[in-house]
Amino acid sequence: MDARTKILETATRLFATHGYDSTSLAHVAKDAHVSKALIFWHFESKEALYEAVLARTIEPYRIEPEAIASLGVPDQVEHLIDLYFEFVTENVHSVRFFMSMFLRDEKHSDDFFAKVLDLYRHYRDLVAKALLSGQKSGTLTVEIDPQAHAALILSSLNGILVQALTGEQDVASPERLVQELKTSLVARLRVQ
Amino acid sequence: MDARTKILETATRLFATHGYDSTSLAHVAKDAHVSKALIFWHFESKEALYEAVLARTIEPYRIEPEAIASLGVPDQVEHLIDLYFEFVTENVHSVRFFMSMFLRDEKHSDDFFAKVLDLYRHYRDLVAKALLSGQKSGTLTVEIDPQAHAALILSSLNGILVQALTGEQDVASPERLVQELKTSLVARLRVQ
DNA sequence: GTCTATATACAGATAGAC
């Protein structure tokens, strides 16, 4: 692996666990087994390194509609929930990164901020569309507002995520909570 | 207001918005209209100031059972949800503080950490007990597991909270989401 | 491209006058 990539990977891990401010370039340099100066040769500044890390991390994120098109409608929603959960489990580091960024008005690019919000919107729309088509086909109750309900599902997923990230142990496991979420927010809405 | 209190209030606000590391004592001193040296006269170190801020912030937190004892059972749960929501709305700064603390392995006292987890547990138990007594009196469906369902309600509330803290605007308002939560996770569980 | 050595700025913390 070339030094630039090594720096990026190390920086991604350290920024994610310690945040921007308390991650020193000396620490990055040490963990990446390069000199501090080399970081400045590859990146103009600490901030530029940070932007590069963000861009690199967000790049592969996106759930495509094709992945769920073949399923029945209520199953589609439950599958979307599973996809979200699987995704965050596989990307704990960067997801923690994003979460803590959003909770602070710390130094971050507005462009990046907008991109993440766009991903959320994308996911919420997929869920809302699936709910709506379930109502149209008569398999889901018409009592709910698809947009609002999709927003609630996403918020709940994020709440479970936060709990998982904080590592609170004496409570129901994330898996159990997701199951409870699917039962309460999807299965119970099926028209009998 | 005496200088010590002024320092504490300013530090609380700055730690909450910028985090521990990127809040300098120079900044605190400037905003509190005191000298840096005065901070060290009142507090032994930056870390000690931080601990004092934490202790002061967490002190008034607790929802007591008496506040809901007089209500009918499903209303009890909905009332608990409202209380949680009201509480976080009135304490946005410190709640943001707690949230971001839990997401980082930043410098923080384990004692404080334990106290916050205890508050969560307390609230979750209140909800679980209300759900259980609803099942026993026959007003709530027995299909749910009170403990797991209470945990889901709390997670969902935290998810809504996170969304509110990030200030995402183009989605359903927090109030609307809480309403959706009460409908889906409480009202729909009522035995007809 | 990668290094060592160094400049510069600012952080937390202290000394001592009032």
Add this chain to the structure above:
DNA sequence: GTCTATCTGTATATAGAC
């Protein structure tokens, strides 16, 4: 109790050899 002035460490960033 509150201040000004200062110490000391460490951070980002640069200079220049190889």
